[in-house]
Amino acid sequence: xxxxxxxxxxxxxxxAKDEAERIASTVRAAxxxxxxxxxxxxxxxxxxxxxxxxxxxGAVVVRHSVNRGKASAMETGASVVAxxxxxxxxxRLLLFLDADLGDSAVGCAPLVTPVLEGHVDCTIAVxxxxxxxxxxxxxTGLARRSIARATGWQPAQPLSGQRCLTxxxxxxxxxxxxxxxxxxxxxIDLLVAGMALQEVPCDLRHRATSNDLAGQLHRAGxxxxxxxxxxxxxxxxxxxxxxxxxxxxxxxxPGQPYSAYPRG
Numbered sequence: 001x002x003x004x005x006x007x008x009x010x011x012x013x014x015x016a017k018d019e020a021e022r023i024a025s026t027v028r029a030a031x032x033x034x035x036x037x038x039x040x041x042x043x044x045x046x047x048x049x050x051x052x053x054x055x056x057x058g059a060v061v062v063r064h065s066v067n068r069g070k071a072s073a074m075e076t077g078a079s080v081v082a083x084x085x086x087x088x089x090x091x092r093l094l095l096f097l098d099a100d101l102g103d104s105a106v107g108c109a110p111l112v113t114p115v116l117e118g119h120v121d122c123t124i125a126v127x128x129x130x131x132x133x134x135x136x137x138x139x140t141g142l143a144r145r146s147i148a149r150a151t152g153w154q155p156a157q158p159l160s161g162q163r164c165l166t167x168x169x170x171x172x173x174x175x176x177x178x179x180x181x182x183x184x185x186x187x188i189d190l191l192v193a194g195m196a197l198q199e200v201p202c203d204l205r206h207r208a209t210s211n212d213l214a215g216q217l218h219r220a221g222x223x224x225x226x227x228x229x230x231x232x233x234x235x236x237x238x239x240x241x242x243x244x245x246x247x248x249x250x251x252x253x254p255g256q257p258y259s260a261y262p263r264g
Contacts, residue, residue: 007089007090008035008089008090008093008116009035009036009037009038009089009092009093010035010036010037010038010092010093010094010116010164011036011038011039011084011092011093011095012030012031012033012036012039012040012095012096012097013042013074013077013078013081013095014026014030014040014041014042014054014059014077014096014097014099015042015070015073015074015077015096015098015099016041016043016046016050016054016099017043017044017045017046017050017067017099018046018047018050019046019048019050019099019100020046020048020049020050020053022099022100022101023041023050023053023054023057024054024056025102025103025105026097026098026099026100026101026102026105027039027041027054027057027058027059028057028058028103029102029103029104029105029106030095030097030106030108031058032106033095033105033106033108033112034109035112035116036095037092038084038092039058039059039060040059040060040062040077040080040081041054041055041059041060041061041062042061042062042064042073042074042076042077042080043062043063044064044067044069044070044072044073045063045064045065045066045068046063050099051063060080062076062080064076069178069179070161071175071176071177071178071179071182074176075174077094077096078094078167078170081094082167091166091167092167093112093116093164093165093166093167094164094165094167094170095108095111095112095163095164096161096162096164097161097162098161098162098206101162101204101206102205102206104203104205104206105204107202107204108162108202108204110123110200110201110202111123111124111162111163111164111200111202112164114198114200114257115164115165115166119196119198119257120195120196120197120198120257121165121166121168121169121190121195121196122163122164122165122166122169122190122195122196122197122198123163123164123165123197123198123199123200124155124162124163124197124198124200125157125160125162125163125199125200125201125202125204126156126157126160126199126200126201126202126255127160127202127206128201128203128204138219139159139180139219139222139223139226140157140158140159142223142227142230143159143184143226143230144158146184146188147184147187147188147191148249149239150188150191150192150230150239150240151187151188151192151240151260152240152242152245152246152248152252152260153187153191153245153248153252153258153260155187155197155199156254157199158184159180159183159184159222159226160199161182161183162202162204163183163186165190169190169193172189172190172193172195173186173190173193177225177228177229177232178225178228178229179221179228180222180224180225181225181226181227181228181229181230182229184229185229185230185233188229188230188233188238188239189233189238191240191259191260192238192240194259194261195259196257196258196259197257197258197259198255198257198258199254200255201255240260244260245260245261248260248261248262
């Protein structure tokens with residue numbers, strides 16, 4: 001666990017593609033989160049005015065000329081933040097936010113404190129029910145079962161992309177899983193590396209995926225990517241034995257820090 005550094009700053013990293021309508025409000029809300037001194041938007045090959053809307057709202061903008069996917073945008077953002085970290089100061093914490101949160105992005109503020117104070121290495125937002133969501137939990141169930149088999153932890157929202165973590169934790173999770181498998185892969189990698197995670201309720205609203213054809217295709221792509229991330233780790237033996245995490249798994253409580261290794 002890290003040494004507590006109350007002066008440590010936070011960099012918000014927002015992967016974005018074709019989010020011109022919402023990115024400005026997301027950036028402005030992210031800038032209002034305590035301890036945030038940098039909001040970085042990675043425009044991942046947008047065909048609309050995302051980059052200019054983000055820059056006008058006060059973000060630093062980095063652009064991929066072609067769409068390279070969320071994981072690549074996250075890695076680009078983390079690299080740019082590292083270049084901006086001062087040599088004589090602690091590395092900034094990384095707070096990853098989805099681009100479509102709009103004004104509700106400020107609701108991610110509770111993710112920062114547990115990491116800033118050194119209680120955990122990574123926090124994950126638990127969102128309230130989203131109006132218009134049409135999924136049946138198939139992809140979420142796959143991710144939750146896979147994480148539990150590998151680490152003993154059963155997160156409430158394993159696919160949540162709103163995460164605050166230390167630089168050390170981010171590096172432990174790289175290279176990131178591709179596509180929609182990035183969150184599941186990251187969770188497994190961090191827990192196998194001996195780090196502590198915590199889910200934190202956050203009052204957030206984002207664009208929900210409906211149950212029309214486009215929504216079903218989206219969820220099919222999610223299922224494929226989560227399965228690929230899980231299978232890749234299974235083939236490489238990235239998991240812990242049940243004996244290692246048995247005590248922690250038995251004692252886990254919703255909303256409390258979890259580490260696969262027993263804590264004193």
